[in-house]
Amino acid sequence: MRLTCDAMLGRLARWLRLMGYDAPHVKRPPAQAAPGEVVLTRRRAWQGRPGVLFVAHDKLEDQLRQVAAELELKPEPADFFSRCLDCNLPVEPLERGDVAGRVPDYVLDTAESFTQCPSCKKVFWPGSHGKRARQRLARLLALRPQGI
DSSP states (O other): OOOEEOOHHHHHHHHHHTTTTTTOBBBBOOSOOOOOEEEEOOGGGTOOOOEEEEOSSSSSSHHHHHHHHHTTTTOOGGTTOOOOOTTTBBEEOOOOHHHHSSSSSHHHOSSEEEEOOOTOOOEEEEOHHHOOOOOHHHHHHOOOTTTO
């Protein structure tokens, strides 16, 4: 499912990507959702349109809860961090040797795995940020603790 977020929902789009969802962030969302797409918006005038979910809340935590509940999302911790948070593309695995000189030495020595965005070439690795994000999502969405 594609969750297209309008300009007012940039943080929500990043967190949906973090959870592994296809969540483009666009300045002008389509007035009508394509098949398999839900447009997430804060535009009150769009309430009730087919394929549009009006996000009623201002706070990110409340937005995540609302979207997960209303769309019956079942986030899988195994899918977390599978997309670039900036480009929205699925990340690709990298070998340790491919990131030498691109990440701090400490990270190169201690990180278990690396991934990269095929578009922006940003490198990702599991670290304390990921652990905190997983814990926050588990708390917000009552996810099972597996992989957290």
